[in-house]
Amino acid sequence: xxxxxxxxxxxxxxxxxxxxxxxxxxxxxxxxxxxxxxxxxxxxxxxxxxxxxxxxxxxxxxxxxxxxxxxxxxxxxxxxxxxxxxxxxxxxxxxxxxxxxxxxxxxxxxxxxxxxxxxxxxxxxxxxxxxxxxxxxxxxxxxxxxxxxxxxxxxxxx
Numbered sequence: 001x002x003x004x005x006x007x008x009x010x011x012x013x014x015x016x017x018x019x020x021x022x023x024x025x026x027x028x029x030x031x032x033x034x035x036x037x038x039x040x041x042x043x044x045x046x047x048x049x050x051x052x053x054x055x056x057x058x059x060x061x062x063x064x065x066x067x068x069x070x071x072x073x074x075x076x077x078x079x080x081x082x083x084x085x086x087x088x089x090x091x092x093x094x095x096x097x098x099x100x101x102x103x104x105x106x107x108x109x110x111x112x113x114x115x116x117x118x119x120x121x122x123x124x125x126x127x128x129x130x131x132x133x134x135x136x137x138x139x140x141x142x143x144x145x146x147x148x149x150x151x152x153x154x155x156x157x158x
């Protein structure tokens with residue numbers, strides 16, 4: 001039997017880092033991480049073990065974050081650029097425009113491409129973990145990721 005204390009100890013850092021990468025806000029990431037484990041505590045009896053515990057927790061975290069965003073109607077950037085002082089204004093504007101365009105493309109992208117791309121780029125998850133989140137293998141995740149990347153590239157060129 002899985003104990004919440006063990007899960008919390010083993011995966012807290014992973015859930016926090018994942019959430020922070022998606023939202024880019026430490027306070028929000030901390031809040032979402034706490035909510036994730038709170039939700040996991042009440043749904044642990046429903047966990048069937050069909051995927052890795054980490055994948056299950058990351059799904060809860062993602063859904064909790066997206067619910068928070070919808071509830072508060074805030075736009076949280078998926079792709080934040082760390083703008084340094086030596087950046088030229090033209091480069092900053094171009095980077096912001098590109099990030100905005102990529103966000104718009106991702107928002108309108110169909111599943112599973114959107115989810116796989118986000119899990120790979122934002123959360124930096126390996127293909128085997130991504131595949132298992134969908135009940136598939138690493139090869140499927142890799143192919144889906146590259147197709148999503150091509151879709152984004154083609155849309156950016158349009």
